Amino acid sequence: MSTPRNQAPTDDAPPEETGPNDLELRGRPAGLAPPDELARLHPGEPFLIAYSRISDDWRKHNKKKAATSSWAAGKGVANQHRRNDRNAARHGAVIVHRYTDNDLSAAKRDVVRPDFQAMLRDLRRGLTPEGYPVHGIIVVDQDRAQRTDRDWEDLVEALTLVPSRRFYTPSGPMDLTDEAEILKTGVMAVVNKVESLKKKRRIRDWHQDRILDGLPHSGPRPFGWKEDRETLEPEEAEYLGWSIDERIKGKSMTTLCAEAKKRELTGSLGGEIVPTTLTQMMTAPRVCGYRANRGELVLDDDGSPIVGVWETVTTPEKWRAVCATFGDGSTYLARGSGTRSITGIPKTVKYLGSSLLRCQYRIPEEKSDGTVTTRVCNARIAGVRASSKRSPYVYSCSKCSHNAISGPMVDKLLERLVLTKLKQAEATYIKPEMSWPKESQLRQKADKLAGLEAQWSSDEISDAMFYRLAPSLEKEVRKLQRERAQFELAAESKQEAPNEVARKWLSGEYDLSQKRQVLFEMFAAVQVLPGQRGNKTPNPKRLIPVWN
Numbered sequence: 229m230s231t232p233r234n235q236a237p238t239d240d241a242p243p244e245e246t247g248p249n250d251l252e253l254r255g256r257p258a259g260l261a262p263p264d265e266l267a268r269l270h271p272g273e274p275f276l277i278a279y280s281r282i283s284d285d286w287r288k289h290n291k292k293k294a295a296t297s298s299w300a301a302g303k304g305v306a307n308q309h310r311r312n313d314r315n316a317a318r319h320g321a322v323i324v325h326r327y328t329d330n331d332l333s334a335a336k337r338d339v340v341r342p343d344f345q346a347m348l349r350d351l352r353r354g355l356t357p358e359g360y361p362v363h364g365i366i367v368v369d370q371d372r373a374q375r376t377d378r379d380w381e382d383l384v385e386a387l388t389l390v391p392s393r394r395f396y397t398p399s400g401p402m403d404l405t406d407e408a409e410i411l412k413t414g415v416m417a418v419v420n421k422v423e424s425l426k427k428k429r430r431i432r433d434w435h436q437d438r439i440l441d442g443l444p445h446s447g448p449r450p451f452g453w454k455e456d457r458e459t460l461e462p463e464e465a466e467y468l469g470w471s472i473d474e475r476i477k478g479k480s481m482t483t484l485c486a487e488a489k490k491r492e493l494t495g496s497l498g499g500e501i502v503p504t505t506l507t508q509m510m511t512a513p514r515v516c517g518y519r520a521n522r523g524e525l526v527l528d529d530d531g532s533p534i535v536g537v538w539e540t541v542t543t544p545e546k547w548r549a550v551c552a553t554f555g556d557g558s559t560y561l562a563r564g565s566g567t568r569s570i571t572g573i574p575k576t577v578k579y580l581g582s583s584l585l586r587c588q589y590r591i592p593e594e595k596s597d598g599t600v601t602t603r604v605c606n607a608r609i610a611g612v613r614a615s616s617k618r619s620p621y622v623y624s625c626s627k628c629s630h631n632a633i634s635g636p637m638v639d640k641l642l643e644r645l646v647l648t649k650l651k652q653a654e655a656t657y658i659k660p661e662m663s664w665p666k667e668s669q670l671r672q673k674a675d676k677l678a679g680l681e682a683q684w685s686s687d688e689i690s691d692a693m694f695y696r697l698a699p700s701l702e703k704e705v706r707k708l709q710r711e712r713a714q715f716e717l718a719a720e721s722k723q724e725a726p727n728e729v730a731r732k733w734l735s736g737e738y739d740l741s742q743k744r745q746v747l748f749e750m751f752a753a754v755q756v757l758p759g760q761r762g763n764k765t766p767n768p769k770r771l772i773p774v775w776n
Contacts, residue, residue, distance in 0.1 A: 253280070253305060253328040254343065256358050257313075260324065263360050274321045274363035276396060277356060279347055280308035281329040281372050305330045308368045315398050316366055324360035325350070344379070351386035351393075366396035370416050384413075444514070444538055451496045451509050458538040467493055469541045472510050472550045477724075480741035481506060507554060516540055516547035527678065545716050552713035579611025579621060580639045580740065581754065584747055587625035588772075589758045609756055611635055619766075623756065631758045637766040642747065642754070645773055646733065649750055653726040664715045670708040677701040752776050 252258050261269060282304040305328050316323050327343040347365070350356055365387060367373050374380045384404050387393050394401035395413075402409045444450075444457035452465045471484045481503035488494075488501040495501055513520045517540040518533040520526060526534045533544075542550075577583070587609050590602035607627035614622045614635070621635035680701065684694040729746060732738045738746070755772040 252326060253309060253330075254326055256325055256356070256360075257323060263358070266322065266324070266360070270322055274394070274401075275324045275360050276316055276321045276364045276366045277325045277327065277347060277350065277362055278309060278312040278316070278323045278366050279327045279344070279373055280305040280312065280368070281332060281341065281344070282308070283332065308372065311368050311398070312366050315368075315396065319396060319400060321364070321366070321396065323366065324362075325356040325358065344373070348382055348386045351383075352389060354390060362393065364394040364396055364401065368398065370397060370413060380413075384410075444536060449496045450512070450514060452515070452541055453538060460539045460541070463491070464493060465539075465541050467491060468509060468515065471506065472515065472542050472546055475510060475553055476546060476549045478742035478745040479739050483739040483741070511547075511551045511554065513547065514538065515542050516544045518544065518547070548709075548713040549716045552710070552716070577610070578740075579623070579635060580743060580747070581623055581635075581642055582610045583608045584642075584744075584751060584754055585609035585623050585633075585638070585756050586753045587628060587631045588755045589625065589628050589631040591628055591630075605631070609633075625756075631756060633756055633759065633770060634766045637768065638756075638771065641768050641771055643733070646746060646750060647730055649775075650726040650730040650733075654730075657726050659725070662715075664712050666708060666711065670705065670712060673701060673705050673708060677705055750776060 260266065266275075309326055309328070312326075313323060327347045329341040329343045332339055332341050351362060351365075354362055356362060365373070365383075373383055387395060388405050391405050395404050396402075402413065404410060404413065444453075449455050449457060452461055452468045453459065454461050467488060471487075474484060475481070485501055485503055485506055488506070493501060495505055499505070509515070513525055513533070514536060517535045517538070518525060519536050528534055585608070587605040587607045589605045591605055592600055592602050594600050605625060605628045607625050609623045609625050609631070611621050612624050614620060619634040619636055622632045623635055623638055624632040677698065680689070680694065680698055683689045684691070684698075733743060733746070752774045755774065757770040757772065759767060759770060
């Protein structure tokens with residue numbers, strides 16, 4: 229009388245009807261008898277351990293696509309185990325333990341396969357964790373177990389510690405102590421490795437061809453474009469272009485993200501637009517039509533950026549300018565809204581005059597000879613909350629703790645000074661014609677670098693010479709690119725007429741960050757004289773502006 233081996237499905241149950249949860253993908257198969265009883269029920273039959281692996285479980289990463297499929301994450305490895313069950317039954321063997329490495333490549337050297345390593349340990353001791361003896365391994369194909377030459381050698385060594393153990397595939401058991409079988413599996417290992425390398429090269433070449441043809445990236449739809457990745461999505465593109473323009477003018481990331489929420493816009497995957505993701509959207513080279521690969525701007529043979537076939541949101545000049553607002557790093561690697569601005573203006577805070585104000589309290593100091601002198605504190609003054617209804621916040625010096633002034637009064641006076649200065653500037657304003665003076669120098673260095681790379685590619689110069697000369701040239705090109713981005717950022721703000729700045733200030737179009745930018749451009753500092761103790765009447769004469 230026969231006993232079910234592994235509860236394996238029959239041929240009448242098609243793979244599509246069984247989900248991954250219907251099989252135990254790891255450990256002892258369900259319903260398997262204890263070791264002693266199983267040996268009595270199946271005398272003389274080999275006990276096998278089964279291994280299943282799949283490189284890329286796309287259902288695990290693409291939930292949206294998986295939801296429309298009859299397959300679920302883990303279905304690939306489950307199907308391999310089902311075939312292992314059938315093949316074991318066909319060859320008169322019993323599977324006593326399953327090992328599974330899902331979504332793990334066998335070709336990448338830095339990938340660790342935990343169940344593969346656990347399988348090797350159990351082979352060396354000859355028992356599964358539940359105490360079943362191991363008489364062999366079964367897989368659906370040799371390349372499921374093979375990763376590198378060293379992995380295959382480790383597997384063969386662990387398996388053949390007991391010479392009678394066999395390696396099972398759908399075609400039957402193999403004796404890996406036999407010279408003919410060693411030669412055959414060794415050849416298959418080489419063939420599998422070559423196929424893996426060819427597949428990687430084909431994928432790499434496919435991506436490179438798309439890059440050189442200016443075709444968009446594969447993967448999820450980028451925000452601002454439709455599913456074809458070439459046509460603009462009007463509402464998203466308009467918002468993205470507006471965000472780039474306003475960021476260049478100084479708006480904070482918080483303000484820009486609040487506008488997205490107001491417009492009821494979400495990211496291309498449905499998530500909320502937050503400063504980090506918006507930064508990535510704005511600084512991606514695709515917004516101005518440029519093509520990037522692995523964080524590097526792709527250049528043609530002449531050293532010019534490759535232009536994609538998709539519609540653009542903004543111009544290259546504005547793209548470089550917005551990248552420059554996030555730091556002085558590579559303009560096409562600007563990431564993270566928390567990166568310090570290159571403008572030198574401190575990070576936006578809650579109060580208009582914070583860090584612009586300077587304490588003028590004189591601190592007494594006693595010298596070694598007993599004489600007493602004073603020095604000006606000159607520390608930056610920041611805004612802090614206060615309990616007074618008349619003055620809900622004050623500007624107070626935290627260094628000397630002897631100088632504080634009403635916050636609303638200071639802000640009102642600063643605004644009055646700014647608007648008066650703008651009105652005076654409007655009378656003599658002439659829109660500047662600004663062009664970056666080092667454009668030819670950047671072009672020369674970029675051409676020189678491109679020529680050096682061309683010589684190296686055609687074997688006209690040695691590797692040693694290329695790697696000796698290229699780094700310094702690349703550093704100079706990056707430095708000039710940063711300078712150009714900073715210049716364009718400054719030029720963008722300087723070209724705005726004074727009356728337009730005043731209008732935006734009064735209308736509320738400027739947020740706190742932009743108002744502070746105007747202040748820092750207009751004032752070098754604003755000195756705050758100490759007040760009289762007990763005098764609660766605000767005194768504007770305590771403020772002394774230091775103009776730029």
